[in-house]
Amino acid sequence: MMKDKEELKPVFITGMPRSGTTLLYRTLLKHPSFKPESLCLEETRIFVKPHTAILSNSIPKPLKSYMLDDELHYQNYLKSITYILSWQNFCKKIRLSRLVRSKFTYWKLLLNSRVIRSYFQHAKHARGCERIVEKTPRHLLFTDRIHSTFPYSKIIIMLRHPVDVYASYVKRKKVDQNSSWLDVNIDTFVKKYQKMASVTEKLTNNNMAISLKYEDFVRDPKPMFETICNYINEPYIQELLNEGEPELNDYKIDPLLAKPITNKSRDWSEHVTKQEALKIETKLNDEMELFGYGSKL
Numbered sequence: 375m376m377k378d379k380e381e382l383k384p385v386f387i388t389g390m391p392r393s394g395t396t397l398l399y400r401t402l403l404k405h406p407s408f409k410p411e412s413l414c415l416e417e418t419r420i421f422v423k424p425h426t427a428i429l430s431n432s433i434p435k436p437l438k439s440y441m442l443d444d445e446l447h448y449q450n451y452l453k454s455i456t457y458i459l460s461w462q463n464f465c466k467k468i469r470l471s472r473l474v475r476s477k478f479t480y481w482k483l484l485l486n487s488r489v490i491r492s493y494f495q496h497a498k499h500a501r502g503c504e505r506i507v508e509k510t511p512r513h514l515l516f517t518d519r520i521h522s523t524f525p526y527s528k529i530i531i532m533l534r535h536p537v538d539v540y541a542s543y544v545k546r547k548k549v550d551q552n553s554s555w556l557d558v559n560i561d562t563f564v565k566k567y568q569k570m571a572s573v574t575e576k577l578t579n580n581n582m583a584i585s586l587k588y589e590d591f592v593r594d595p596k597p598m599f600e601t602i603c604n605y606i607n608e609p610y611i612q613e614l615l616n617e618g619e620p621e622l623n624d625y626k627i628d629p630l631l632a633k634p635i636t637n638k639s640r641d642w643s644e645h646v647t648k649q650e651a652l653k654i655e656t657k658l659n660d661e662m663e664l665f666g667y668g669s670k671l
Contacts (some may be wrong), residue, residue: 384494384506384524385606388514389532390570391555392542392586398532399509400622400631401599404614410501413621416440417510420490421519440497440508449502454492458485478518487523503609514573519540521582528606529583531574532591536658537651537670541642545630560650565656571661585667592637642670 385402396415402408403415416439436479438448462484465471474480475614495505511532513520520527534542540563558566577583584605591598595615603610618633642651651670655662662668 382491382494382498382506382524383526383528384508385528385530386513386520387507387509387511387515387530387532388583389511389530390514390534390539390567391511391530392539392546393511393534394591395509395511395532395630396628397588397635398530398591398602399507400619401614402478402507402602402637404617405608405611407505407608408503408507410442410503412442413619414440414442414501415509418493419512420493421513421516421523422510438494441500444500447496447608451493451496454496455489456487463484466615476637476640478522481519482522486519489524514570517573517583529577530590530605531577531583531585531603532586533574533585533665535667535670536563536654536662537642537646537657538588539563539567540650540654541645560657564654567658568661571658571664575664585665592635595635603636 382662385408387399388404389395399415403410403413416436418436418440420437441448441451450518465484470483471480474483494508498506514529514531517529520529539558540558543556543558547553550556574585576581578585584601586598586602596612599615600610615635619631622631646654648671655671
């Protein structure tokens with residue numbers, strides 16, 4: 375297993391949802407080191423909850439989709455973790471969780487790290503890429519699991535002004551009404567943003583991740599992308615910033631993903647009132663100062 379830890383060296387893109395994580399993901403997927411045989415923007419969410427790693431033939435769709443729906447590699451993956459699934463079922467049967475106070479310790483005792491390493495090892499072959507890059511914004515809150523599983527991984531955190539993030543939630547909900555994760559009121563949003571900011575500060579202060587602003591990326595992508603490539607130890611390729619993604623031309627949820635990187639996002643005031651923006655900024659004043667954001671008002 376140590377060999378897998380050293381060789382895979384995956385890159386994980388995290389951050390607050392609606393902060394440009396998909397745009398960065400789409401860009402890195404064009405890089406020769408990460409490019410899959412076919413475009414796939416699927417989020418695995420595999421680190422989010424312990425039970426997401428307990429798999430069977432009744433598979434969670436995102437995990438197989440990330441493998442480009444490759445049945446052979448997915449079945450080989452399931453075979454590779456058969457003995458671990460038996461152990462996890464035994465732990466559930468004896469209610470081992472009641473004897474272990476720490477959720478993280480229990481998560482490790484279930485051998486979830488081995489399950490996830492096996493998953494990404496098989497996913498790498500299924501995707502036909504040299505190196506794994508994965509994007510699940512909420513993985514930011516589970517970086518202890520990421521570092522335990524992949525000590526040599528790289529974590530990128532995307533930041534964005536909170537008013538713009540909330541406006542993006544509202545905008546997305548208008549075209550994606552069936553997605554319950556978009557049902558976020560201001561108070562809930564503020565709590566999520568505060569938690570994200572706290573974790574980001576801790577990780578970056580300890581050199582366990584790098585944080586970058588969405589606004590800088592779309593305004594002048596070259597220096598930021600150079601920083602990212604240097605951080606993940608990959609060559610910088612200018613052309614990746616000049617290309618759009620034709621395969622996403624019909625992606626109505628976010629049509630800008632089909633185009634080259636541009637600073638043409640809609641104004642926040644089209645989706646958020648001044649009163650709402652004031653409430654967000656008042657509650658998140660400390661976090662805005664932390665990330666160097668001024669008032670929209």
